[in-house]
Structures are given as C-alpha cells and as structure tokens.
Amino acid sequence: MNPYLHEIAQRLGGRSVIGVVVVALLAMGLGLSITYGSASSAGIDAVGFDYYSGGAVHVDLWALDEIGNGVAGVQVQISFTSISNGTYYPPPPLPPPIYSTTVTTNGSGAVAVAAPAPVGSYLVEVTAHYSARPQATFFGLLSGSFIVDPSPNGQLEMLGVAFNQMPVGNYVAEDRLLVFWAGANGTLPTGVSLYACTTVSEEFTPPLNCTGLATTAVGPLEGYLTFFPYPALPTPSLVLGQASFLTLELVNASGAILLSGSLQSDFGPAPAGVTAPYSLSVATGVGVLSGYAVDLGFFVPIAGFVMVYWSTTRPRASGSVDMVLVRPVTRRGLFLARYASLVIALTASAVVEVLAFDLFATILLGETLPASFVPALIGGTLVAGLAFSGLILLASHVFRSTTPTLAIGIAILLVTSLFWTVILFLLLLSTGNSYPSVALGSQLVAPLQFVSVVAGSLSRTSLFGTSVTYASVGIGVVVVAVTGVAWVVVPAVLAMFRAMRRD
Amino acid sequence: MIVTEHLTKRFPGRHAPAVDDLPLEVRDGEILGLVGLNGAGKTTTIRMAAGVALPTSGSILVDGVDIVREKRAASHGIAWVPELFPFEPTARALPLLVYFGGFYGLNATDAARRGRELLARIGLADEEKGYLRDFSQGMRKRFSLASAMIVDPRNLLLDEILNGLDPAGIAFVRQWVLESRREKKAVLLSSHQLTELEALADRVAFVHQGRLLRTIDRAELARAGSPEYRIVIRNLDPAALTYLASVGTPRTEGTTVWLSRPTAESHEVTAELVRRGYQVVECRVETTSLEAYFLELIGVAR
Numbered sequence: 001m002n003p004y005l006h007e008i009a010q011r012l013g014g015r016s017v018i019g020v021v022v023v024a025l026l027a028m029g030l031g032l033s034i035t036y037g038s039a040s041s042a043g044i045d046a047v048g049f050d051y052y053s054g055g056a057v058h059v060d061l062w063a064l065d066e067i068g069n070g071v072a073g074v075q076v077q078i079s080f081t082s083i084s085n086g087t088y089y090p091p092p093p094l095p096p097p098i099y100s101t102t103v104t105t106n107g108s109g110a111v112a113v114a115a116p117a118p119v120g121s122y123l124v125e126v127t128a129h130y131s132a133r134p135q136a137t138f139f140g141l142l143s144g145s146f147i148v149d150p151s152p153n154g155q156l157e158m159l160g161v162a163f164n165q166m167p168v169g170n171y172v173a174e175d176r177l178l179v180f181w182a183g184a185n186g187t188l189p190t191g192v193s194l195y196a197c198t199t200v201s202e203e204f205t206p207p208l209n210c211t212g213l214a215t216t217a218v219g220p221l222e223g224y225l226t227f228f229p230y231p232a233l234p235t236p237s238l239v240l241g242q243a244s245f246l247t248l249e250l251v252n253a254s255g256a257i258l259l260s261g262s263l264q265s266d267f268g269p270a271p272a273g274v275t276a277p278y279s280l281s282v283a284t285g286v287g288v289l290s291g292y293a294v295d296l297g298f299f300v301p302i303a304g305f306v307m308v309y310w311s312t313t314r315p316r317a318s319g320s321v322d323m324v325l326v327r328p329v330t331r332r333g334l335f336l337a338r339y340a341s342l343v344i345a346l347t348a349s350a351v352v353e354v355l356a357f358d359l360f361a362t363i364l365l366g367e368t369l370p371a372s373f374v375p376a377l378i379g380g381t382l383v384a385g386l387a388f389s390g391l392i393l394l395a396s397h398v399f400r401s402t403t404p405t406l407a408i409g410i411a412i413l414l415v416t417s418l419f420w421t422v423i424l425f426l427l428l429l430s431t432g433n434s435y436p437s438v439a440l441g442s443q444l445v446a447p448l449q450f451v452s453v454v455a456g457s458l459s460r461t462s463l464f465g466t467s468v469t470y471a472s473v474g475i476g477v478v479v480v481a482v483t484g485v486a487w488v489v490v491p492a493v494l495a496m497f498r499a500m501r502r503d
Numbered sequence: 504m505i506v507t508e509h510l511t512k513r514f515p516g517r518h519a520p521a522v523d524d525l526p527l528e529v530r531d532g533e534i535l536g537l538v539g540l541n542g543a544g545k546t547t548t549i550r551m552a553a554g555v556a557l558p559t560s561g562s563i564l565v566d567g568v569d570i571v572r573e574k575r576a577a578s579h580g581i582a583w584v585p586e587l588f589p590f591e592p593t594a595r596a597l598p599l600l601v602y603f604g605g606f607y608g609l610n611a612t613d614a615a616r617r618g619r620e621l622l623a624r625i626g627l628a629d630e631e632k633g634y635l636r637d638f639s640q641g642m643r644k645r646f647s648l649a650s651a652m653i654v655d656p657r658n659l660l661l662d663e664i665l666n667g668l669d670p671a672g673i674a675f676v677r678q679w680v681l682e683s684r685r686e687k688k689a690v691l692l693s694s695h696q697l698t699e700l701e702a703l704a705d706r707v708a709f710v711h712q713g714r715l716l717r718t719i720d721r722a723e724l725a726r727a728g729s730p731e732y733r734i735v736i737r738n739l740d741p742a743a744l745t746y747l748a749s750v751g752t753p754r755t756e757g758t759t760v761w762l763s764r765p766t767a768e769s770h771e772v773t774a775e776l777v778r779r780g781y782q783v784v785e786c787r788v789e790t791t792s793l794e795a796y797f798l799e800l801i802g803v804a805r
Contacts, residue, residue, distance in 0.1 A: 003575075006605035015593065319589035322555040323650060327606035328578040501557065 003329050004337040011311055011341035019306035024349040027299030028356040047180040047225070050124065050148045056114040057122055057148050060186055062225060063109040070109020074128050077102045080115040080148075081123045094123075122148045177228040181221055181250065181259075191253030194218040196231040199245050199262075209249045209260035218248070296353060296377065297384040297451030298417055303349050304342060304389030305409050311338045313396040313405045335499045339492060342389055343382075350381035373458050380454030383484040387447035388412065390491025397498035416446035437473045444475065444483050453480055504689050505529040505552055505658050510561035512547050512713075521547045523713035524561070529658070529689040534680060535718075536704030537693040538797055544713040545693045546586065549662045552691065553583035565658055579607070582656045586663035588647035590635045596622060596646060597631035600653055607654045614653070621649035625675065640667040648676070659683055659690045665699055677703065701793040711801045724793060731789040732762040732769050737782040746779065747772070758784075763795065 001009070011017070048061035057080055063071040079100040099115035115122075177196075181189045196218050197210035207213065218228050233246070249260035315321035324334065354377045362368045369377070391412060395405040415423060423446075427438045440456070443449035457470045457480055470476075505527070512522040522544040529535045539545050550556035552563050554570045554577065563570045563577075570577035590599070597618045604614030622628050625645040635643060644667045651659070661680070665673055680703055683690055694700045700707065707724060709716040732751070736743055739758050747753040750772055751765040765772065773786045 001605065001608065001610070003606040003608075010602055010605065314591060318591060320591050320594070322550075322553075322585070322589060323603070324606070325555040326553045326578065326581065326583045327603060328575040329606060330574045333575075 003327065004333050004340075007324075007329070007334060007337040008341045008344070011307075011338060012344060015310065017307070017345055019310070020303040020345045020349050023299050023303040023306060024352050027295070027349075027353045030295055030299070031353065031357040032360050049182040049186060049224075051185040052119060052148065053185045055118070056116050057124075058112065058114045058186055059124055059126075059148070060110065060112045060182075060224075061105075061126075062180075063105045063111075063128070064225075070105070070107065072105055072107045072109060074105040074109070074111075075102060076105065076111050076113075077127045077129075078113050079125045080117060081125070082117070083121050083123050097125075098122075124148055177218065177231070177248065179221060179226050179228070179248075179250070180224060181226075182224050188223060189221045192221045192258065193251055194221065194226075194228060195249050195251055196233060197247050198233045199247065201243060201245060207245070207247050207262060209257055210247050211257075213247070221250075296357065296381050296455075297448050298413075300346055300350050300353060300381050300385035301388035301448055302413070304346050304385040305392055305413075307342055307345055308389050308392045308396065309402075309406075309409075311341070312393055313402050316396050317400060317402045317405075331500045332496060335496050339393070339496075343386065346385040346389070347378075347382055350378045350385060354378045354381060376454055376458055377451065380451045380484070383454075383487055384447050384450040387450065387487035387491065390488065390495060391447070393495035394491050394498065397495050413448065416448040420446065420449065440470055440473050440475060444479070447487055450484065450487065453483075504531050504564075504566055505660075505691060506564045507548070507552065508562050508564075510548065510551065510563060511559050512544070512551060512556065513559045520559070520713050522551070522558075525710070525713065525715050527691075527708060527715065529691045531657070531689050532684055532687040533705045534684050534690040534692055534703050536700040536707040537691060537710065538697065538700065538707055538793070539710040540801070542712075543710045545710060546662055547713075548710070549583070549660045549691065549693060550585075553581055553660050554578050555583070579654075580657045581660065582651035582654075582658070583660045584647050584651045584662065584664050586666060588635075588643050588650070590643075592634070592636045594635045595631075596627060596633050596635065596638075596649075599635070600649060603650055604653045609653075617653060618649070621652055622646075625649050626671070641669055641672060644668055645672060645675075648679070657688050659688060659692075661690065661692045661694075663693055663695065665694055665696050673699070697793045697797070707793065709797055709800055716800055724796070730765065730769075731795060732760075732765055732772065733785070733787045733789050734760045734762060734772070734776070735784040735786075736760060736776065737784055739781070743776065743779070743781055746775065761789075 047064065048059065050057065050059045052058070059078060061076065063074040063076075077100070079097040081094055081097045083094070098117055101113060101115075103111045103113060105111045177194070179194055181192060183189050194217075195210055195215045197207075197213040197215045199207050199213060216231050216233055218231050219226075231246075245262045247260065247262040250258040252258055312321075315324070321334075325331065329337075354374060358369045358374060388409075392405060392409050395408045399405055420442075424435070424439055424442060427433075427442055428435060431438060433441075440453075443453045453470065453475065457475065457477070470480075506529075507525055507527040510522055510525040510527070511520055513520045525544070525548060527535070527548070537545050537548070547556060551558050552565070552570070554574055557571065565577040565580045568577040568580070570581070597615060600618030600621065601609075601611055601614040604617060605611070609617065619628070619631060622631050625648055627633075627642060627645055627649070630638070630642070635646065638646060644664070648664075659680075661676075664676055668676065677699070680690055680692065684705075692700065692704060701724070704721075706718055706720045708718045734747075735758055737758060739755070739760065744753055744755065744760070747760060747762055750767045751762040753760050753762050755761075762772070767775075769786055769788050773783050776783050
C-alpha cells in the first residue's frame with residue numbers, strides 16, 4: 001500500500017477517530033435535546049374566548065402554530081364544572097362536571113363548544129393532544145383551566161386580544177401583526193380598527209398608547225383573528241443604548257381606545273430602508289436551526305481539535321513524529337495524508353450531525369429541512385471544523401510543546417463561542433458601526449460562527465431582535481463562499497509550509 | 504553508503520552552527536565511529552542523515568540519492584536508532600511496529616509476523632501488547648532496535664545505541680553491527696563508550712563544535728594513541744611527583760598517580776620509585792588511547 005494511504009488508513013482507524021465519533025454522538029445528543037426542547041417550548045399557541053348565551057356556556061378556541069396558521073386535528077378535551085365561589089381554588093370536593101366533550105379543531109384550527117348550563121361561574125378545564133408534534137405544548141387557553149363568569153347580554157366586552165409578530169412562509173421573517181378580538185358574547189368585531197406609532201426611548205419604557213404621536217392606520221378588524229402586514233412606519237434614528245418601540249392601539253368607531261400595547265422593535269440603528277424588525281422563532285427545522293447552528297459549528301471543530309491533537313500536536317511535541325519521518329515519506333506528504341484523514345473524518349462527522357439534526361426535526365417537529373439546505377449546512381459545518389483544525393495545526397507546527405497549542409485552541413473555542421459578545425462589544429467601540437452589522441459581519445472572522453452565517457444566509461433570517469439580515473449587510477453567497485474557502489485553505493497552507501520546514 | 508558534503512545546520516537564535524561544513528563518508532561494509540563532546544553536532548548530523556532534520560545547506564547522499572530532494576527513495580535505505588526513542592504514551596509494541604512496517608509496503612499480516620520475529624529476537628516476545636510507557640529504559644532501547652530493523656536497509660544510523668543497554672543488549676548490538684558490516688552495510692555509530700567504539704569501528708571521525716577535526720582508521724588509531732600509567736604509591740609525597748614530572752605528565756587523585764605521555768617504560772618508572780624508597784602498590788598501563796587521542800585532539804587536558 002502507498003505509505004500515504006497507509007497513514008490515512010491508520011489515522012481513520014485510530015483512537016483519534018473514536019474521539020471524533022464520540023464528539024459527533026454528543027452533537028447528535030445535543031441536537032436531539034435542542035430539537036426536543038424546541039418542540040416542547042415553541043409549540044402551538046392558542047387564543048380563545050368564552051361567553052354565556054342562550055342558556056349555554058360557550059368556549060371558542062383557535063389552535064395556531066408559531067407562524068400564525070390554524071392547526072387542524074388538535075384533539076381538545078374540555079369539561080365544565082360549576083363552582084360556587086368563583087375562584088380557581090374551590091373547596092374540595094368538586095362536584096362532577098356538568099358537561100364534558102372531546103372535539104377536534106377544524107381546518108382553520110377552530111373549535112367551538114357549548115355546554116348547556118344555567119347562568120353561573122364555571123371552571124373550564126382544557127387539555128389538548130396533537131399527534132403530529134408529540135412534544136408540543138399548548139399555551140394559553142388550550143392548556144389548564146379558566147373561569148367562565150356570567151356575562152350580561154347586549155354589552156360590548158373585550159373577550160380576548162393578542163398582539164403578535166409573525167414570520168410568514170416558515171423561514172422568512174416578514175413581520176405580521178396578529179390581532180385577536182371578539183365582541184360581546186362572541187360577536188364578530190365591527191367598526192374596530194388598528195393604529196400604530198413608533199417611538200424611541202433610552203429607558204426602555206414604551207408609551208401606553210399613540211396619544212400625541214404621529215399615528216398610522218393599520219386597518220380594520222375583519223374577523224376574530226386578523227393578520228396585518230407590518231405597518232410602514234418611519235424607522236427612527238437610534239443611537240447606541242436606545243431602543244425603538246412599536247405601539248399599537250385598537251380604536252372603536254367612536255374613536256375610543258379599546259386596547260393598546262407596545263413591542264420593542266429594534267436594539268440599534270437599522271440600515272436605511274430596512275424596516276422588518278423581528279427574527280424568526282418557529283418550531284420548524286429551519287427555525288430551530290437558527291438557534292442550533294452555533295452548536296452545529298461547535299462540535300465538529302471540537303472533533304477536529306481532538307484529531308489534530310492526537311495526529312499532530314502530541315507527536316510533534318513528543319518527537320515521536322520523527323520515528324515516522326525516518327520512513328519513506330516526505331514531510332509534505334505526511335502532512336497532506338494526515339490532513340486528508342482529517343477532512344474525511346470531519347466530513348463524515350458533519351454529514352452525520354446535519355442528517356441527524358434533520359431526522360430529529362422530522363420526527364419531533366414534523367418538518368424536514370429543505371433539500372438545498374442540507375449540503376450547504378454540511379459544507380458550512382465542515383468549513384467550521386477545518387478552519388478551527390487548521391488553526392490548531394498551525395499552532396502545532398509553530399510551538400514545540402502541547403501547552404500553547406491547547407491554550408490557543410481552548411481560547412479560540414471560548415472566545416468565538418461563549419465570549420463572543422465581549423468581542424462584539426469591543427468591535428462596536430472600535431468601529432463605531434451599528435450592533436447588527438458588527439454582529440453579523442464579525443461572524444465571518446470567527447470560524448466557530450461560520451455555520452450561523454450559512455444557516456442565516458440560507459433561511460434569510462435576521463439577527464435576533466433586529467431587522468438586519470446577512471444580505472442587508474453585504475454578506476451574500478459569494479462572500480460566504482469566498483470566506484469559507486479562505487478559512488479552509490489559509491491556515492492549512494500556512495501549517496503545511498511550517499511543517500515542511502520545522503525540525 | 505552515506506556521504507555528506509558541506510553539511511551545515513544552523514538553528515534559529517544560535518550564533519554558531521550546530522554542524523559546520525561537515526564532510527563525512529560512511530562506506531559500504533564499514534563501521535564509522537562518530538566521536539565528539541556533548542553538543543559537538545553528532546546527533547544533529549545523524550538526524551539530518553536520517554531525514555528527520557533538514558540541513559541549512561550542503562547535501563546528504565544515501566547510496567547516491569539525496570535525502571532532501573528524494574526523501575522517499577533515500578529513506579528506503581536508512582535505519583535510525585535514536586539515543587532516546589520518542590513515543591506516544593498510548594503506543595503499544597507490536598501495533599507500532601506494524602504501523603511502521605506499513606510505510607515500507609508491508610501489509611498488516613506480514614508486518615505483524617516481522618514484528619513478532621523482531622520482538623523475539625530482542626527479548627521482548629512477551630511484550631508485544633505492552634505499552635511502551637511501561638517499558639524500562641533498556642526495553643525501550645531494545646524496542647528502538649526492532650523499530651529500525653522492521654525492514655533491512657543498507658545503511659544504519661546508530662546514535663548512542665549502547666546507552667541504557669544491559670550486557671546482553673550490548674552483546675546483541677555488537678553482534679548486529681558486526682553482522683551488518685559483513686553484509687556490506689554502512690554503519691554510522693555514535694557513542695560515548697569509546698572503548699566499545701574502539702573495538703568496533705573501522706574508522707573514527709572526530710567532531711568538535713560542529714566541524715570535522717580528523718578521520719582516522721584503525722591502523723592510525725593504534726599508532727596515534729599513547730599509553731598512560733596508573734601508579735598507586737602508599738607514601739606518595741611531593742618529591743615523588745617531582746620525579747614523575749621528569750618522566751611524563753602526572754596528575755594525582757589520593758595516592759593514585761596517572762602519568763600520561765611517559766618517556767620511560769613502566770617497569771623503569773616503578774623500579775626508580777622503589778629505589779627512592781616509595782612503596783609502589785600497583786603500576787598498570789591504561790589503554791584509553793582513543794579517549795586520550797580525542798582529548799588531545801581537541802586540546803582538553805585530562
């Protein structure tokens with residue numbers, strides 16, 4: 001066998017690859033955990049209202065996923081128990097329910113239940129099950145219990161409201177406002193309109209409503225649940241330390257404010273023309289990926305670290321590499337053989353990691369990654385691994401002992417992952433650029449952040465809490481590709497030349 | 504055959520070269536001894552000849568092949584036993600030999616068979632699964648012999664090979680080296696055990712501060728060496744030393760006098776001392792001629 005193929009086979013059969021496998025398994029375990037946790041915490045939301053009418057207690061619910069679409073097929077068990085003192089904690093024993101039923105949400109995600117009952121207070125207990133997302137939890141009215149109190153007829157009453165910012169199209173953070181509003185006794189709202197205004201504050205205290213501010217009409221409510229495009233409001237000019245707020249208010253036909261609330265819309269100055277302020281946070285494969293990408297970019301580099309340490313760092317420091325160099329091999333050939341084994345091992349590790357993540361997303365979230373995402377994510381993960389490994393290789397060939405190489409490796413791991421915000425802060429101070437552009441741009445110079453760049457570019461999501469996407473700060477496909485190639489090639493080539501000269 | 508021409512090695516941060524324009528020739532069927540003080544450049548020279556260190560300038564030809572320019576071809580003809588065998592703590596004896604054998608094209612089965620033969624030959628047959636970290640210094644030295652013998656190259660580079668070996672190990676090495684000479688192999692042997700080197704080497708190259716001082720053959724060595732008398736005088740006094748200074752260069756240690764460069768025969772010196780009333784307990788002619796020759800060569804007084 002060719003000596004270099006022999007070396008590659010040896011490396012891929014050695015204990016360093018056992019380390020790679022262990023690290024990949026850890027990554028898969030974390031991926032499973034995160035995906036499971038995401039499915040549990042970012043589950044199905046619900047809105048609803050209840051009222052008393054026609055000798056019956058009515059409860060109307062809507063099951064919505066995280067992008068605001070109705071979820072059909074949710075099985076809802078609901079029971080009504082009469083309580084005398086009108087609290088959640090009536091003295092035991094509770095009387096038996098006066099009415100129980102199990103219903104399934106329709107194609108709009110809605111379910112309506114009417115329990116024949118005299119006027120009074122009732123404890124309504126709701127549990128829900130959705131087989132497509134076994135781990136999904138249900139927020140709001142679809143989980144737990146609430147009290148139905150007798151409501152006078154013929155009087156307008158606020159039964160429920162929700163302001164939401166909704167990404168649409170599953171991956172793209174186009175912002176929507178969701179308003180849920182029901183009239184008295186479940187009547188459709190009429191003559192109710194939504195208005196919006198923006199403000200800037202240094203104290204993170206939003207205004208109560210838009211009184212006294214320039215207000216934009218968003219539109220009238222046309223049903224219980226109404227989606228509005230994000231209003232075209234002027235982007236306020238911010239300085240560091242300020243926040244801008246979007247304030248919404250519901251106004252009836254006579255001009256009275258029925259409800260108002262504010263949302264923080266940005267952390268810093270947004271580039272001109274960029275107005276969509278919210279990031280993606282959905283229980284989909286891509287949505288979870290937006291948070292998990294950092295972890296994808298963490299484990300493969302660690303696997304590379306383990307492999308480089310055993311294949312190069314230690315043999316260089318101990319001198320045992322000399323017992324190989326005396327064989328019929330060249331320094332460059334030996335370096336390339338070991339680097340090839342690194343590439344093979346990390347590629348396998350990246351493939352396993354990304355496919356495992358995709359599998360978990362499919363099983364737990366009911367949604368696979370788009371086919372075009374998979375190779376790009378594998379490539380991005382591999383770039384992160386090889387870039388970091390290349391730096392360790394370079395350090396291994398510069399220093400004669402393991403200590404500085406280990407220190408450099410651990411420092412890069414910590415700084416570019418856990419303490420990255422410190423670097424961001426320093427960059428902000430030194431460059432004077434805005435937080436979003438620095439946050440996204442700086443990921444290009446941190447190998448462990450590279451998967452985040454790829455994932456964010458693919459899903460076109462914006463930086464959390466801001467409106468800024470990678471594309472908006474000039475990080476497109478070409479920049480990502482060139483940066484990736486540079487990260488792989490430059491440290492490795494420098495390390496190779498160093499290896500060819502070092503005694 | 505190993506030939507070096509203008510071989511020079513400079514290390515960063517050091518003013519003086521470790522090896523300075525060194526010409527060496529190790530002929531086929533010859534054992535060339537390499538002698539020098541610590542730091543003379545012996546190990547650096549051997550490491551460059553082994554292809555594990557790069558010369559700053561000059562060339563090293565192994566059977567006519569430049570080991571820098573044609574490393575793979577040249578390394579097929581080289582076996583190297585370093586003074587200290589470097590290894591990973593996780594390394595085990597037979598798997599490491601199999602790994603080394605793979606670089607010469609041996610498949611795992613053949614390499615394992617060859618490895619077991621070698622381990623048996625060097626007395627480590629029961630240690631094939633043992634970790635090198637658990638080996639004694641002597642066992643590691645024996646293992647390094649096996650590592651060098653995994654194939655049968657034409658040129659042997661042996662750096663302080665006798666250090667750490669027990670008498671049986673030394674006998675084995677002596678036999679291996681002499682056998683290699685009979686097989687017309689070229690052997691470069693560096694050692695501080697000059698008596699052993701004197702017994703084995705066909706020629707001896709003396710290096711000092713990276714430069715070659717002289718290369719002499721066995722006949723020259725025999726001629727070049729001068730005897731030294733070791734005389735034990737019970738009632739040694741200054742007058743005795745005055746006499747001894749007239750017939751050589753004495754130095755004392757207690758009641759023992761070493762007389763180098765003697766101008767009289769040992770029995771004549773003893774007789775004169777007895778005649779002068781000294782009680783001569785012992786008078787012996789020492790045979791450290793190579794060492795004496797070397798020290799004289801580099802100007803270090805004993």
